Amino acid sequence: MGIRMIIRRLGGGLLVLWLVSILTFLLVHLIPGDPAEAVAGENATAADVERIRAELGLDRPVLEQYVTWFTGVLRGDLGRSLFTDKTVVDSIAGSAPPTLVITLMAIVVAVLVGVSAGIVAGLTRGSRVDRAVSALATLGIAMPSFWLAMVLVSVFSLTNPWLPATGYAELSEGFGTWLSHIVLPSTALGLATAAELARHTRGCVADVLTRPYIRTARARGASGGWLVRRHILRNAAIPVVTVLGLQAGRLLGGAIVIEAVFGISGLGTLAVNAVLQRNYPIIQGYVLLCAVVVVLLNLIVDLAYGWINPKVRTA
Amino acid sequence: MTLVTRRASAPKIPGPARTSPGRRVLRGVLRRPAVATAAGFLLLLIVLAVAGPLISPHDPDTQDLGNRFAGLSWTHLLGTDEFGRDVASRVIQAARIALAAPLISVGVAVLIGLPLGLWAGLRKGLVDAVAGRLADTVLSLPAMVGALAILAVLGPGLVNAMIAIGIIFAPGLFRVVRGATLAVAEETFVDSAVAIGSPTRRTLWVHILPNIAAPLLVQVTILMGVALLAEASLSFIGLGVQPPEASWGSMLKAAYTNQFDAPFSVVPPGVAMVLTVLAFNTIGDAIRDAVGLRRGR
Numbered sequence: 001m002g003i004r005m006i007i008r009r010l011g012g013g014l015l016v017l018w019l020v021s022i023l024t025f026l027l028v029h030l031i032p033g034d035p036a037e038a039v040a041g042e043n044a045t046a047a048d049v050e051r052i053r054a055e056l057g058l059d060r061p062v063l064e065q066y067v068t069w070f071t072g073v074l075r076g077d078l079g080r081s082l083f084t085d086k087t088v089v090d091s092i093a094g095s096a097p098p099t100l101v102i103t104l105m106a107i108v109v110a111v112l113v114g115v116s117a118g119i120v121a122g123l124t125r126g127s128r129v130d131r132a133v134s135a136l137a138t139l140g141i142a143m144p145s146f147w148l149a150m151v152l153v154s155v156f157s158l159t160n161p162w163l164p165a166t167g168y169a170e171l172s173e174g175f176g177t178w179l180s181h182i183v184l185p186s187t188a189l190g191l192a193t194a195a196e197l198a199r200h201t202r203g204c205v206a207d208v209l210t211r212p213y214i215r216t217a218r219a220r221g222a223s224g225g226w227l228v229r230r231h232i233l234r235n236a237a238i239p240v241v242t243v244l245g246l247q248a249g250r251l252l253g254g255a256i257v258i259e260a261v262f263g264i265s266g267l268g269t270l271a272v273n274a275v276l277q278r279n280y281p282i283i284q285g286y287v288l289l290c291a292v293v294v295v296l297l298n299l300i301v302d303l304a305y306g307w308i309n310p311k312v313r314t315a
Numbered sequence: 316m317t318l319v320t321r322r323a324s325a326p327k328i329p330g331p332a333r334t335s336p337g338r339r340v341l342r343g344v345l346r347r348p349a350v351a352t353a354a355g356f357l358l359l360l361i362v363l364a365v366a367g368p369l370i371s372p373h374d375p376d377t378q379d380l381g382n383r384f385a386g387l388s389w390t391h392l393l394g395t396d397e398f399g400r401d402v403a404s405r406v407i408q409a410a411r412i413a414l415a416a417p418l419i420s421v422g423v424a425v426l427i428g429l430p431l432g433l434w435a436g437l438r439k440g441l442v443d444a445v446a447g448r449l450a451d452t453v454l455s456l457p458a459m460v461g462a463l464a465i466l467a468v469l470g471p472g473l474v475n476a477m478i479a480i481g482i483i484f485a486p487g488l489f490r491v492v493r494g495a496t497l498a499v500a501e502e503t504f505v506d507s508a509v510a511i512g513s514p515t516r517r518t519l520w521v522h523i524l525p526n527i528a529a530p531l532l533v534q535v536t537i538l539m540g541v542a543l544l545a546e547a548s549l550s551f552i553g554l555g556v557q558p559p560e561a562s563w564g565s566m567l568k569a570a571y572t573n574q575f576d577a578p579f580s581v582v583p584p585g586v587a588m589v590l591t592v593l594a595f596n597t598i599g600d601a602i603r604d605a606v607g608l609r610r611g612r
Binding site: 024159275291 | 448449451452453455456457458459460461463464466467468471540544547548551552553554564567570571574575578581585588589592593596597
């Protein structure tokens, strides 16, 4: 992929982020009635309402508010939480680690389970294994991740006390403790993505197998292992990267519910509480962060295409 | 009912030529066993939702605190919950929300996405540019995150949650409709309609809409399942259905809190939900395959 292409993609991404910033800024203004009163709640005194109005900057013209807010965002200042003394950046940074760890581990689970199942199914098309993988994938896509989480907890924590049912442990508390706390959440979160990956990988492998170059390679006496390594894995990498790029955002959203199931105080919990308390600066910060992550991932996916498939580089 | 596994295209039976191609495709799809089962299940769900109070064995809201977490029995087919309410009756009652909630979301999405997509696909111009950018922007947010942001404005509650999901679905639907419209707009009959002075609205509804019905139908069916999952998720984190109203999501939440006392209680609402989503997906996938659309978004 040429440098010009990268710059164009980067520009598109920045434009989208700027539009997201406008939408998130407008969130407060879209509240029906007086936003300050809505945020302050029913039992608030007039002084409270005025304090919140000043804090949100609602006493100034809208354009001026946006410019002030946006220049703040560019400097990494997202304002303060309305109900605690912390800045939004501190609140988010404080809750980010568990969410990040679980989401990343979910991706690992998804790739390990999904890609290997997809390859096996694609190589043995029509077999009993293939049909089992397809059925499980269909089921995995239809299953809500938090229900899967409950079933996992029921089997691995309640019936057999092997893994902790709730909570999150820091890495400093020991690798085993840390790992035991993230196995169930990341499995529950990752299996739906694994199902999606398995479907796409299977389709791609089955498709590659019908290509003439595979027949040629076989005719030259290439072994099965060589075929898988040289041709199939490389071709299968394309749907894997695409699906992962699309699913990463979904995992971030799915983490909200998974955190609720396992009582982990991560970003999702922070955001849900912010919605319930109408703590708008936190919500704005969270939404912006998610948009940045998704836009960045899409950019990485675009770049990865060029790296995996040389044909795209010149396009 | 006899189920025939053949595809509709296989036997060439001379029939009345009046059946439209769309109807023929639908009939062919319905003949597949998986689709017939899925459609039958959804039909059963509709019957349960409509006739629930007549069918359900107990009143879904009657508490019986002396009989909490009762196991499976002939009086309580699926046991009782933390207030001694009959789980089977509550699962049946929640079928209403399971059908109504996705309908609200998909309705909102169609209301926003369909007219904009049609217009953008045929006339392009400013509507296309603005709506396209806006769609990109909304799609850059994970669905749950976007829904959360909208709920921060609207406030929690089932209807608000489903409207929020609908708004989040709209850009995807817009893109599907716009893409399909672009393709149909190339056809000669659209050109000639425009040439003889057919107004845009008429061109869109009479000439284009029937020809993009298949992708639209696929998208709507799949979205029904996704909306149900979203409703359950939002109800689970307390932003959707508020107690004492029962949805499968809120039942799961209650079941989760009491998982130590009644491990079985997570099964009935979960299975009901999985089967329903599976039914929507099966039908959507089958129509997509039958009309030869590409899988994926």
